[in-house]
Amino acid sequence: MRGANGLTDGHIFYRDLAKDYIMAEKGEGIYLIDKEGNRIIDGAAGAAVVCLGHGNERVVKALTEQASILAYTHMSTFTNEPVLRLSAELIKLTPRRLNRVYFASGGSEAVETSLKLARQYHVENGNLQKYKIISRSTSYHGATIGALSMTGHYPRRKHYLPLLTQFPRISTPYCWRCPFGKVPQSCDFECAYDLERAIISEDPENISAFIAEPIIGASAPAVGPPRGYYRIIQKICHKYDVLFIADEVMTGYGRTGKFFAMEHYEVFPDMIVLSKGISSGYSPLGALIIDEKVYDVIANAPGSAFVHGHTFAGNPLSAAVGLEVLRIIQEEKLVDRAAKLGEYFLKGLNTLKKHPMVGDVRCVGLLAGIEFVHDRKSRKPFPEEYKVGGRLQRICLKNGLYVYPGRVSSIVDGGDHILMAPPFIITEDQLDEIVNILDRSIAQLQKELEVHE
Numbered sequence: 001m002r003g004a005n006g007l008t009d010g011h012i013f014y015r016d017l018a019k020d021y022i023m024a025e026k027g028e029g030i031y032l033i034d035k036e037g038n039r040i041i042d043g044a045a046g047a048a049v050v051c052l053g054h055g056n057e058r059v060v061k062a063l064t065e066q067a068s069i070l071a072y073t074h075m076s077t078f079t080n081e082p083v084l085r086l087s088a089e090l091i092k093l094t095p096r097r098l099n100r101v102y103f104a105s106g107g108s109e110a111v112e113t114s115l116k117l118a119r120q121y122h123v124e125n126g127n128l129q130k131y132k133i134i135s136r137s138t139s140y141h142g143a144t145i146g147a148l149s150m151t152g153h154y155p156r157r158k159h160y161l162p163l164l165t166q167f168p169r170i171s172t173p174y175c176w177r178c179p180f181g182k183v184p185q186s187c188d189f190e191c192a193y194d195l196e197r198a199i200i201s202e203d204p205e206n207i208s209a210f211i212a213e214p215i216i217g218a219s220a221p222a223v224g225p226p227r228g229y230y231r232i233i234q235k236i237c238h239k240y241d242v243l244f245i246a247d248e249v250m251t252g253y254g255r256t257g258k259f260f261a262m263e264h265y266e267v268f269p270d271m272i273v274l275s276k277g278i279s280s281g282y283s284p285l286g287a288l289i290i291d292e293k294v295y296d297v298i299a300n301a302p303g304s305a306f307v308h309g310h311t312f313a314g315n316p317l318s319a320a321v322g323l324e325v326l327r328i329i330q331e332e333k334l335v336d337r338a339a340k341l342g343e344y345f346l347k348g349l350n351t352l353k354k355h356p357m358v359g360d361v362r363c364v365g366l367l368a369g370i371e372f373v374h375d376r377k378s379r380k381p382f383p384e385e386y387k388v389g390g391r392l393q394r395i396c397l398k399n400g401l402y403v404y405p406g407r408v409s410s411i412v413d414g415g416d417h418i419l420m421a422p423p424f425i426i427t428e429d430q431l432d433e434i435v436n437i438l439d440r441s442i443a444q445l446q447k448e449l450e451v452h453e
């Protein structure tokens with residue numbers, strides 16, 4: 001029996017059945033504490049979720065108070081004060097046209113909502129053929145069938161291919177491994193114009209929306225395009241009546257040093273998807289912020305109804321949590337803090353380039369990634385069977401740090417990486433500690449793998 005520290009856990013269906021899981025007993029600030037009392041830095045805040053850190057008393061109070069007043073209502077008939085307040089606060093942070101919020105219980109649910117809303121928008125407009133969503137080859141948009149149909153990450157798709165809708169995909173603006181063999185200074189944004197190529201080749205009459213993570217998360221951490229990219233994307237979308245959906249599930253709520261990552265590019269899409277940091281993990285929550293032009297079409301259509309809904313969406317408990325998380329982020333100026341700490345963290349992470357297996361180092365706000373290479377000159381990745389990310393994660397855990405491993409894809413020429421997304425409350429000393437642990441852990445793995453310059 002696989003054991004979480006000796007407890008009988010034979011009835012849990014874990015994700016990876018070949019892995020031992022750590023019993024997390026308590027969370028305290030940036031630390032997770034296991035059953036033996038070991039303190040592990042939550043260097044990825046779960047999966048870029050716990051932006052306020054663990055055990056935040058204000059959020060706990062908001063949660064328990066709301067639970068005692070009203071924990072649940074069904075949005076088919078009732079509304080409630082926390083959802084009204086949270087939507088109003090979120091709208092204050094977006095440009096004027098993005099002024100409606102649809103709540104969900106997580107990232108995939110909110111992404112699915114965007115797919116269906118885009119479709120209904122076009123149907124109500126009389127464009128019955130528009131249904132395809134274009135996404136990028138290096139992307140992760142969620143685990144449900146619609147979200148996975150839009151996802152580019154092949155290893156997460158491969159078992160389910162017959163179930164997925166065959167949506168088109170375009171190249172990713174991944175400058176360190178430019179799919180066009182160019183450099184950003186002289187590339188003419190071929191990767192952005194790839195969208196126009198795809199729309200034309202699929203026939204604009206069929207294209208409903210384009211979805212992208214403004215700065216990539218799980219599938220290539222902290223890879224973002226140069227400024228200018230999203231302006232081109234937006235123009236192309238307008239030209240062909242294609243909605244632009246920014247999947248800010250990971251990047252939203254300040255993670256990249258701006259409240260929305262799209263602010264780095266001074267471009268706003270037609271829909272923004274949020275989750276993860278929105279509740280800092282204290283309760284499941286997702287949201288879709290929608291441009292009024294989309295809302296108006298649904299509102300003015302016969303029936304005036306969006307044919308969609310989830311049982312736990314819009315529940316007052318999660319909304320009360322989201323509201324308190326937002327208040328804390330604003331009062332404690334945590335978005336600015338993430339921006340400043342990100343600059344500091346990047347300097348520290350760059351020192352790791354002394355290790356030959358460290359290829360690219362990236363950090364935007366407090367979203368960071370290190371990409372590993374077998375050969376630095378050619379940037380050749382390690383063979384998949386070396387399981388570099390997972391091995392490094394295990395070594396880091398032994399040394400007191402949790403990081404989130406991944407691999408670009410087995411069919412794209414990209415390699416193993418780790419993602420880091422520490423809570424915004426982390427200090428410079430604690431970031432130094434992360435870099436020190438990484439330094440020791442990478443050195444150990446490099447020795448095991450016999451990697452030399």
Ligand SMILES: Cc1ncc(COP(=O)(O)O)c(C=O)c1O
Binds near residue numbers: 247
């Ligand atoms: C960009 C992005 N979109 C969507 C999702 C799916 O969110 P969830 O796991 O909450 O369903 C994720 C999860 O990692 C994500 O990073």
